[in-house]
Amino acid sequence: MSFELRRGETLAIVGESGSGKSVSIKSIMGILPSNAVVESGSIEYDGMDLTKVSEEQFHKLRGHRIGLIFQDPLSALNPIMKIGKQITEVRRLSGYGKKEARARALELMEAVGIPDPEKRFDQYPFQFSGGMRQRIVIAIALAGDPEILICDEPTTALDVTVQARILELINRIKQERGLSVIFITHDLGVVANVADRVNMMYAGKIVETGTSEEIFLEPAHPYTWALLSSMPDLQTHERLVAIPGTPPNMIDPPKGDAFAARNRYAMKIDFEKEPPIFKLSDTHDAATWLLHPNAPAVEIPPILRERIERMKGEMGNRG
Amino acid sequence: MADAEYILEVKHLCQTFESGRGRKKITVKAVDDVSFSIRPSETFGLVGESGCGKTTTGRTIIRLYDPASGQVFFNGREISGRMTGELRRYLTDNIAMIFQDPIESLNPRMTIEEIIGEGLRVRGVKDKQEIRRRVNEMLCKVGLTQEHATRYPHEFSGGQRQRIGIARAMITQPKLIIADEPVSALDVSIQAQVINLLNDLKEEMGLTVLFIAHNLSVVKYFSDRIGVMYFGKLVEVARGDDLYKKPLHPYTRSLLSAIPEPNPFTERSRRRIDYDPKTAHDYSRESPRMVEIEQEHFVYCSPSEEAAYQKQLGL
Incomplete structure (x- = not known):
């Protein structure tokens, strides 16, 4: 399969479970399971081939240039780490001081619509509702100031009214930050809401691609x-x-x-x-x-x- | 004595759960004063978000839970009273349930024939040939084959497992089926297969269905009338088209405004309506109750809201 993502656009990848949409994303992020082999082809990002990049270099990309939002916010978060720490982790890793990272995290929590960020900063994931947890995951993904945001079924586990809010949030931060977004889903209603272009996947292949x-x-x-x-x-x-x-x-x-x-x-x-x-x-x-x-x-x-x-x-x- | 017009009547049903003990003890009202009725051969949809009490309502009707208060009548007979052997038999004869998760709800150590035939055995059918014949008949009806009878649940795909769940519920020829999110765990292309199957069986067997789901598009497609639940309360009941075209309760409107449709043009101009019960209603002076605002259209509202809704409908 081949596809490209243009700057500032939202590309939706649509398919049923097992059609290979998540696998293609995982290979972009370099987090394929150990029994997976990229047989051929290349993934180019800003002139770099991601299939040939060493694990060490990948650390600099993952989370910093490319952010990832998972389907299930509860299993994506560390249950025994305060959420403030989880959001600041990326910043701290890139060498920022504790204070600076904290200020930035609070700003992000505000931006993704978590009320009372000062108080919430020291709480654990179980103290949040499903929608709020997904907002935290989005805040973590944004913490490294990525250019690309990859959303793997970010709203499938949520209620419709919460889903509508999260979609609004993703659309808004995309506009504000000029992000490029890859959006994986099987819900065509969601596709119509977010996508500029759509890739339809079936059995590991893109069968149709076009604008929304x-x-x-x-x-x-x-x-x-x-x-x-x-x-x-x-x-x-x-x-x-x-x-x-x-x-x-x-x-x-x-x-x-x-x-x-x-x-x-x-x-x-x-x-x-x-x-x-x-x-x-x-x-x-x-x-x-x-x-x-x-x-x-x-x-x-x-x-x-x-x-x-x-x-x-x-x-x-x-x- | 309940009306003969309805096959199922739920009156002021309440269900509470307790947690903690001593001073920390809290009581959660999962279902709070819910009333609705279903006519024979009708499909009644119950929608709402997770935690609104729709599943609890279904489970209380079939007595997986004992109701905290309120009454449920089936064909005029109260089924919410003290549980006796005779009442249990009456319930299992008449009401069956289809569950959401087809993996969890099938015993992994039983063959499909045992799973589907269990309902017959429990009801005293002893003739093995007879059971086998009826199981095979049922398998064909739900789109499986006789060879499947000797296999175990893990050998089937999600859609097939849901078909097995449907066959198990239907074999005792119940009058009422409670379907709790029967398609939400399935893949998109499989959902339509199961919805069509349920529709066919409903027509063929003249079933009455209580359809519980969170996906309003699916509920609307499948049901004659729909009840919308919010935090344990039923806030609006109406025919599917009425609910879609003239929703009255602010929560219903908020729910409708949040459903993404496969249409890029309406999606780009979508305006979501927020619902906050604290600001949407002023119940400090008047208390709300269920009102029939026009024929077959019930809303939970206070007298002043009722007047506003009537104006809105041009009555």
Whole structure:
């Protein structure tokens, strides 16, 4: 897979569990488990190849230039360390004094919306609610003044109203600090909220990439169609289009297109040969044989077509 | 005697939990004066955020907990009273539950046939052939095959395990199913499969369902009427479309405003409404109660709020 992240943009990586979204992020951060091998390819950051960087150099990047927010804030925090100390740790490691680091941590806690930072500074993670813990994790990620923020399903474990606040917070700090964000999620509603560009992943490959508008209004890959039409929104009454079967087992990957077995539009060639990437516009690519000039024309699922029409209507209303 | 119009009636149900002892003892009201009714073959959705008491409500109805006060009627018979062997039998005959976590709720040492057939054995079906026949029938209904019967839970994927949980609940042919977050632990593409399956079974067997979930989009899709819970209280009950188009209680509005939709245009202009019970209501002079503001639309409000809501609806 290949993708790039531009300065100041939010890139969403969407896929189901086991599609490889977290693994690709872990290889960027250099925290792959020991049985994982980066077989080939490179990860370039500011002209450096991260796959060749030594562990020592990586220490300088991780947490300082690239910040990471995990899904589960409770297991990302050290339960027996006061949260103030956890936030100052990064600063102290880069050689700042205790006082300075403390002032900076309080400032960050204020910025991520933790009330009463002076008092909260000396509390432990268990004394915070789920949403507040996620704010602490965000504060820690920001402590090293990173340029890139990687969010691995940061709101999946949270309630909707809390999720809305955290998304607002991430969008705001991104604006204020000019961050570039990689956002991993399986929730397309969240994607619509945060993303400038979207990568759809299936079985370890990017099957479609495009701007947020392109993915939601002109989706081209059957997997994107299926995912978009399998979840009800607040105006859905029709029967849902379920994706049959389960994602393939990557120990024994299928031949041809990995999605073919679950794809209603699969053709013979899908089971034999992996589809190449077809270019739809400068920003929009999809890997499906349906885009081949010889492929038969297919209709996208009606439930999805309706939704797209409604979206276009809403867009018109807004001018 | 309860109305015959309803299959399940919950009246002023309260559930409390205690923790600590002596002076440190605290009592938590998990469910606080909740009342609602469900008609036969209807799906009633219960939504709310974690800790609002929706699961506790479901579990109290099926008597996994004993209610602190209040009454529950099933088909006109009170099921919240003293537990007797006969009442337990009545409950298990009529009400079944589907749980959220399909891994935790299946005994890892039992085969699928034993798990699904257990309900029949408990109810006195002794004929092994008969049990096997009905288990196989049920497996087909939920989209599994007969070969699956001799396997153990760990051999299945999350979606399949949830199907097993559904088969187990359905085999005794209950009249009411309490489904507690049946899809939230599943992958997106699998959720739709399970929702469709539940919908089919509901129609085929004429089931009444109490559907408990935190995802309002799923609840709205699946339910005829929806109750919104906040901190142990039911704050609004309405038909799905009414709730979505004209939410009245500020918490319902806040909840609706927080749901991200797969539409980049509405998302970019999304305005979230905050809900703070302290500033949203003034209950110092008037006390709130449940009011039917228009047909089938109940809101928890004080008399002055009621007047404001009516104006809002143009009544």
